[in-house]
Amino acid sequence: MRNGKTGPAGRLSGGYSKLFAAGLVNGIGDRFSSIAMLALVLQMTGSGMAVGISLGVRVLPYLFMAPLGGILATRFPRKAIMIAVDLLRVPVALSFLLVDGADRLWLLYTGSFIMAAGEAVYSPVRKSSIPLLADSSALLRINGLEQLMNGSVLILGAFIGGVVSLWFGPEMAFIVNALSFLVGALLLWGIHFPQAGGRELGRTEGTGKNPAAAHLSGGRLHTLKYVAGGSLALQIVIAYELLVPVINGWDNVLISVYAVQEFHAGDAGIGAFYAALGTGLSLSFFAGKLLKKRLLTAALTGLMLEGVLLMAISASGSFIQAFFLYILLSLAGGVGNACLDTLVMRETPPRLQPLIFGMLSAVSGTLLGLSMLGAGWLLDYVEPRVLGCAGGAGFAAIALLLAGYAAVRGRLLRERGLSR
Structure with a gap:
């Protein structure tokens, strides 16, 4: 078995296994830090505005840094980028230990911004690395594993982050992160990407020695537009990322509102609802x-x-009913996300994958943040259950709109012999 590909009987390669483990470890550490950070802010200020600022600064970097991550991955080895981002975030994570009063919250806000910027660069590079470590036939399974990792x-x-922060203080959570x-x-460091002619697969060398590579280096956006124009699946994914986050932020805010205001379950209810999402x-x-097939x-x-x-959640009459509905909601969303990621990986050439994942991450992250801000404003005028419905x-x-577009556009592409 070559490192980086799936082995016999669908067994995953050591390359992806290490990438999966790194994502799991990073994700858990980030959750530790996020919970400890929010607890620390509330402890020092008791201000909801301070909490909002600490969450908001984690969204802003995606607009600019996620596309940068995609561009960097076309010029430098992806493993080197991910390792560098991880190492650079170590001192930033430890800087939170210096926050010992409200007058030093600026350190926490600045550190949160830098950490989010690092994640914005890291995420598209990591996602575009998956097709280099797996055969095309294994992509759907691997993207399913990615949802399992997120859960x-x-x-x-x-x-565990809440327990650690409660028993040992937020400082321990920052150290763990x-x-x-x-x-x-x-x-x-232990991952070895497949090589082709001495170059990491998927890298673009704008040296002028390869006309196709030089063209791609000089006009990636034009090339991506051409690829998307001939792929119905990519068109749907792009439209999905432009439309769904505009509303998805409402649900993120309503989870806490439902738990506290509608079902009177307090912080424990919020944790339970998030656990339901993770389970799904x-x-x-x-x-x-x-x-x-038919992804x-x-x-x-x-x-x-x-x-x-x-x-259904907006109309549910009990906390338990809403809990199980959230499991089903996350289950449906997880399957859909795995299908969409798989379609992008199958339809996009390796050299363009960092760019498209970076752009999609930037757009969806920014729109999601704006949507959450909009939900907070709307809740001053609209009942939570009405907004949820x-x-x-x-x-x-949106699902009906995209399905209608897929039907019409798919027929036109088939008539022109361009459908993929």
Whole structure:
């Protein structure tokens, strides 16, 4: 078995296994730090505005830094970029230990911004590395594992992070986060990407020796536009990332509002709802195994189900009912996300994958942040359940819109012999 590819009977390679482990360790460490950071802010200020600022500064870097990560991955080895980002975040994570009063919260805000900027660079580089470490036939399974990883991070990171912060103080959580970056870098060091002619697969060398590479280096956006123009799947994914985050932020805010105001379950209720989301993401890995083809249909069906379930949650009469509905909601979303990521990896040439993942991450992250701010403003005028029902209806409408576009555009592409 060559390092970086799937082995016999679908066994995952050591390359992806290490990438998975690094993502799991980093994700849990980040959850530790996030929970400790919010607890520290509330302890020092008691201000909801301070909490909002600490969350907001983690969204802003994605607009500029995620595309930068995609560009860097076309010029430098992806492993080197990820290791460098991990190591640079170690001292930033430790800088949170210096925050011992409200007058030093600026250190926390600055550090959070830098950490988020690092994640914005790291994420598209990591995601575009997956096709280099797996055969095309294994991509759906691996993207299902990515959802399992996200679910595990959500459950273990939030729960254990809260316990560590409560028993040992936020300082210990910050130290654990710094150590997680070191462990992640060591795991990444052991990955060997497949090579072609002495170059890491997927890298673009704008040296002028290769006309195709030189053209790609000088006009990646033009090339990406050309590729997307001939791929219905990519068009749907791009439209999805432009439309869904505009509403998805409402649900992120409503989780806490439902738990505290509607079901009177307090902080424990918020934790339980997030645990439900993590459980659904984890289960989506096993549900995704049942899918073999028609991934675009599966993704749009999952979005439709999310809309229906959001409307059901808005009308639920008990905390337990809402808890299980959130599991189903996250299950449908996890399957859909795995399908969409797989379609991007299959439809996009390796050299362009860092760029498209960076652009999608930038757009979706920015729109999600604006959506969360909008939800906070809307809740001053609209009842939470009404807003939740409207969000669910919006998801369903987007699913129908994209399905209609897929049907019409797919027929036109087939008539022209361009459909892929």
